[in-house]
Structures are given as structure tokens and as C-alpha cells.
Amino acid sequence: MNDRRLVILTEGRLDVFSAKTAVSIIRYRREDVVALVDQVNAGKDPESIIGIGKGIPIVGSIEETLHLKPTGLLIGIAPPGGMLPDGWRKHITDALKNRLHVISGLHCHLGNDSEFCKLAQDNQLDIWDVRKPPENIPIGTGKAKETKTVRILTVGSDCNIGKMVTSIEITNAAKKRGINACFVATGQTGIMIEGSGIAVDHVISDFISGAVEKLVLDRNHYQLLSIEGQGTIIHPAYSGVTLGLLHGAAPQGIILCHQPARKTLRHFPAFPILPLPDLIELYEKLAQPVHPCKVLGISLNCFGMSDRDALQEIQKVEKETDLPAVDPIKFGVNKFMDSIHSLLP
Amino acid sequence: MNDRRLVILTEGRLDVFSAKTAVSIIRYRREDVVALVDQVNAGKDPESIIGIGKGIPIVGSIEETLHLKPTGLLIGIAPPGGMLPDGWRKHITDALKNRLHVISGLHCHLGNDSEFCKLAQDNQLDIWDVRKPPENIPIGTGKAKETKTVRILTVGSDCNIGKMVTSIEITNAAKKRGINACFVATGQTGIMIEGSGIAVDHVISDFISGAVEKLVLDRNHYQLLSIEGQGTIIHPAYSGVTLGLLHGAAPQGIILCHQPARKTLRHFPAFPILPLPDLIELYEKLAQPVHPCKVLGISLNCFGMSDRDALQEIQKVEKETDLPAVDPIKFGVNKFMDSIHSLLP
Numbered sequence: 001m002n003d004r005r006l007v008i009l010t011e012g013r014l015d016v017f018s019a020k021t022a023v024s025i026i027r028y029r030r031e032d033v034v035a036l037v038d039q040v041n042a043g044k045d046p047e048s049i050i051g052i053g054k055g056i057p058i059v060g061s062i063e064e065t066l067h068l069k070p071t072g073l074l075i076g077i078a079p080p081g082g083m084l085p086d087g088w089r090k091h092i093t094d095a096l097k098n099r100l101h102v103i104s105g106l107h108c109h110l111g112n113d114s115e116f117c118k119l120a121q122d123n124q125l126d127i128w129d130v131r132k133p134p135e136n137i138p139i140g141t142g143k144a145k146e147t148k149t150v151r152i153l154t155v156g157s158d159c160n161i162g163k164m165v166t167s168i169e170i171t172n173a174a175k176k177r178g179i180n181a182c183f184v185a186t187g188q189t190g191i192m193i194e195g196s197g198i199a200v201d202h203v204i205s206d207f208i209s210g211a212v213e214k215l216v217l218d219r220n221h222y223q224l225l226s227i228e229g230q231g232t233i234i235h236p237a238y239s240g241v242t243l244g245l246l247h248g249a250a251p252q253g254i255i256l257c258h259q260p261a262r263k264t265l266r267h268f269p270a271f272p273i274l275p276l277p278d279l280i281e282l283y284e285k286l287a288q289p290v291h292p293c294k295v296l297g298i299s300l301n302c303f304g305m306s307d308r309d310a311l312q313e314i315q316k317v318e319k320e321t322d323l324p325a326v327d328p329i330k331f332g333v334n335k336f337m338d339s340i341h342s343l344l345p
Numbered sequence: 346m347n348d349r350r351l352v353i354l355t356e357g358r359l360d361v362f363s364a365k366t367a368v369s370i371i372r373y374r375r376e377d378v379v380a381l382v383d384q385v386n387a388g389k390d391p392e393s394i395i396g397i398g399k400g401i402p403i404v405g406s407i408e409e410t411l412h413l414k415p416t417g418l419l420i421g422i423a424p425p426g427g428m429l430p431d432g433w434r435k436h437i438t439d440a441l442k443n444r445l446h447v448i449s450g451l452h453c454h455l456g457n458d459s460e461f462c463k464l465a466q467d468n469q470l471d472i473w474d475v476r477k478p479p480e481n482i483p484i485g486t487g488k489a490k491e492t493k494t495v496r497i498l499t500v501g502s503d504c505n506i507g508k509m510v511t512s513i514e515i516t517n518a519a520k521k522r523g524i525n526a527c528f529v530a531t532g533q534t535g536i537m538i539e540g541s542g543i544a545v546d547h548v549i550s551d552f553i554s555g556a557v558e559k560l561v562l563d564r565n566h567y568q569l570l571s572i573e574g575q576g577t578i579i580h581p582a583y584s585g586v587t588l589g590l591l592h593g594a595a596p597q598g599i600i601l602c603h604q605p606a607r608k609t610l611r612h613f614p615a616f617p618i619l620p621l622p623d624l625i626e627l628y629e630k631l632a633q634p635v636h637p638c639k640v641l642g643i644s645l646n647c648f649g650m651s652d653r654d655a656l657q658e659i660q661k662v663e664k665e666t667d668l669p670a671v672d673p674i675k676f677g678v679n680k681f682m683d684s685i686h687s688l689l690p
Binding site for chain 2: 071080081082107138139140141142200201202203205208209231234236237239240241242243244245246247248250268270271272274282285289290291302312318320
């Protein structure tokens, strides 16, 4: 994971939500990124499109990045279904031909593609399919709740709404307070940032809870585990992953992530987002039989709003839920940290 | 699936719950079964152990079944984790050497085992790993709710409690009323009985709902789909499968399955079973955002109780829940059928 000089491929999809992986790598591993490949946005500055990444060149091809001596190509999107978009194949073969490793979080494993595989072998390169789970994940047992470590899980009112960012920010805030804290990655982007974890949406479904439990048990020497959530409990496609994660993590505390501007599920306009009080009740009731826990706060994704509007939204949500609310990117997560700190033995 | 002459392997695990697969095949495909292999119970009559299967010989080895001209060996158990128990390997190699096909619902695919695979190839035999999902299952979209077919899903207060049996009995009762009904199998035993279906606990977790939705959409020419549920919503290991199934099926009606004698989750004694009214509320609230539905009745597994005690239990549950209750094996599911019938357009 060290000494990485990454080119990130976003090819026409560079926006805050579609290119979540690219944006998060730029936010948390800025020092690793040497260029973006995106024909549609070539020549622009990333900051003008996604608000961060000032100065990273956006170019139209792998060839144009070679003078920057890149060591790897990272696939910067996580589309629903996780397939390789049409037209991206050439960028990947170009990268391998030019001796770049490939890092991908797609559901389809690039390492299983015969052309990519041969190029990688011929050039002694790695294809890291981040979503590929480890072998021999056990069935869940409910044992996470017996560990002494404090487990804080982020959950959401939808997918792609700020759960990973919130979990990382909580980890960083806890470390600043001197707490021995660990970010527990459960999705492809989190794993790329942290360098470890399991993409729970890619394990066989009977083993979702077991995978999360393994992540917790393997890290039970930490005082605090800040566990990345996935999906939402009412999602027509992904709710199973969300609930398995909740029960496998057996958290003492939950942070509910939400985007005020979003009224229906992303990519699923027929499905309204549930009111926050209903979501809080549902998550707490579902957690209860495995391990009782409370929602400790609301993390708001106020992307695109002014600071003043965001503050107004925060106040509104605090009144509605009687819980502390933050925007982790605009104002940090300090408001959560006293209640999290108080859970430590 | 026709002209099967099956030997069922239960090897020391022949009881109603551990050998659920064997018991269900005997109940619903009695005509296919020529013998059981179970050294511990050899010489006994199955009826004395599991209440059904009178006259099926129980023997100690594959060799002792050969005079019955079997065509296949069926693995009769579905243990947690789904691994092949120690000591069972010899029975499988014996079967293949004696030209029997193998049917298995274990998580570990027997077709991937090099020894079994070679024997099967040499003898031109099939190894049917029932849990192996089809390729290219799509992501869920919530589209099941747009079909005109009536979708009735069984859910449970625990695993291994009567969901598959209830769904099959509802299908059969509906057919008797002249309804064009189909049993939708979502687990290995159901698939072995029906000859089609997807073991949703074995798909990649992002695709649970999509798998169930595919089963529904592929069968939307039926008037009624009686969909087999899995697990329970509060299970520390399997809740994700349960919820993904609920949202993928988008049922109009739910039947809640329960065993009165069971106080804690099977194999998980630290986890009490939730009171039925709490479970009803939780299932209905979780279903609501994807597709509103009601619990229509309670299916009780009164195995081991006298008919009189079972009737008392049924009355008690009807009072507690204000819903019709049945034991599908002892008394049939007729009590449910008027409310299910009334859902047809």
C-alpha cells in the first residue's frame, strides 16, 4: 500500500456520487494520486467538479500519464451491479501494457478476465480485486457482542450517502483524543483506503454476518472499532447486506447517515426515503434481539449546500430527532465524540 | 427429475430437524426413495424415528442398496455452514463407483472436489450441486411488486421451523381450489423437491433480492406464487438472507412460521425467540417501504405434540395474535386459503 503512484480511471463519470471511489481516494489518500483518466473532463481541475483534488491533472488516456511514472491504475467507480462499463477495457489493457498494477472494486473480478490475466502475468503485475472475499469465512455466531471493544456502526437512509466518510472521520477524531481506534472497512473503497477489510456485499449471503464478525474479532484488541455500514434497511436491492452487517457487528452505538436533499432512493425513484424517526426506530428494534443499541447521532451529507443552509438543516434534524447532528466534511464529527467516548470501559 | 431411484444419506443424523432434507424428500417425493444409508439407525423403520417413511429400508452402506437398483445418492442433511461431515466421503465415492449420480445441497460444491469430479467423469455421472446459483443474477429493482401474480411469502421465528412445508402445503391447497399456483423454492431442499429455484443463501449478498425477484418475474404467468422463506429477521447469522428475500419477493401476504416448543434460536441458545406480536410488527414494518403487506396467519410446527395439545396451542396463538393459526402437517392449511384466495384479482 505504500509508495503508490496511482492513476484513477473515472472516464466520464467524475461526479461526487458516481465516482465515489475516486473522490474518497483523493480525499483520504491524496498523496497517492498522480492523475485522473477521463476523456470527457480532460483539462479541467478536479476541484471544479468534485470540490477537492486541486492540481491533479485530468487527462484522456493512460499514455498521457506515463511521464508521471505511475505504478497502478485504480478503477474509480462503483456502479450498481459492479460490471466493467463498455469502453473501459482499452484503458485497462493500456495500463497493463505500460506496466501498471490494477486495483478494482468491481463485482466482476478483473483477475478472472483471460486477456487482463495474461497481460498481468506477462508483465509480472498484480490485479487486486478488492471485492474478492477471503476463503473460509465462518457462519455468524453473535460473538462480536462478547468482545470488550466499543463498536460504532454507521447506517444510512440510502446507499452512497456518507457512511464510509463518517466512519473514517470518527476513527480520526477518536485517534486525536488518544483512543486506540480502527476503521473497519466493509466496502471496496474503504478497503482501498485502509488496506484491509472485507467487501461484505460480495460474500455468499449466508456468511454476511460471519464476515463482519470476523472483522470485529480479528480487531478486538482495539478500544474502538468504527465500522463502515452498507446500504439501507429498506432498500429493494441491498437491504440484506445492511441487516447482516448490523447483526454481525453487534454495535453498542449507531450513527445514521442521511442526505437532506435526497427524497427517494438513488437509482430507485419509486422508493421514498423513510423519515428519520421511523428509521431510528426500525434500526434500534432490529438490533435489539442480537445486541441492544441506540442511534447516537445523525451524520448529514450537505454536499452542494452553503455552510449556512447546512447549519439550518442540522438544527432542523436535531429538533426532529432529539439527537446531535453534524456534516462530517463541513464541520467534523466532534459533536458525536463525547457520547462515543463515554461508551469506553 | 423423473424416474429417480434415490438413496438418501443421513449417516447418524436421522432426526426431524438435522435431516430436514431427507425428511422433506420422503414427505413430498416418497415415490423416488428406495433406501436410507445410516449406519447408526440401520435395521430400524424410518417411521419410528421421523414419523414418516414406513417401509423404506435403512442400511449401513451403499453396497447394501445396490439390489434396489438406485440411480442417485442424495445428501440428506443441511448442516449449519454446509460442509461435508467427516466420514461421509467414502459413501460418496462408493456411490460414484457404483454408477449413482450425486445430488447435494451443501455449501461446499461436491462437483469442485477433484476426487468426486474424476469419478463422475470416468463414469459419466452428474454431480448436481443444488445450491450453485445460476450465472448473471441481476441486482434487485423492486419490480416484483409490479407483477399481477399474488405473492405469499413464508417467514419464521427461526430457521428450520416449517417455512418450506407451509409454502408447499399452500401451493397444494391452492391447486385443489383450481388456482394456477406455483411453489417457489429458495433453498436446497425445496429445489430438490420442485426441480427448480435458487438457493438464495448461496448467492453473492448484493444479489439476494435480485435472485428472488428473478424467480418471481420468471413465474409471473401464475395466479399465485407461494414463496419459500429463509431464516428469521433477528438471526445473528442469517438475517440478511431473510430481509433480502422479503424485499425481493415484495409479497402481498406473509405467513409466519413458529414452533411453540422452541424458546431460543436453534444452535444459538443465547438468543431468545421474539414474541409473535413483536415479530409480526417487525416484518410488516420492514416490508412496508418496498411493498405494504400483512401477516395473514401463523403456521405452527407442533412436531412431537399430541393433536389435542397442538389444538390447544393453536387456540392460544390465535388469541395472542388475532390471526388464524394451523399446523400444516397435522391439520392442513385450509384456514389460510380464504384470505389468500381473496387477494386474487
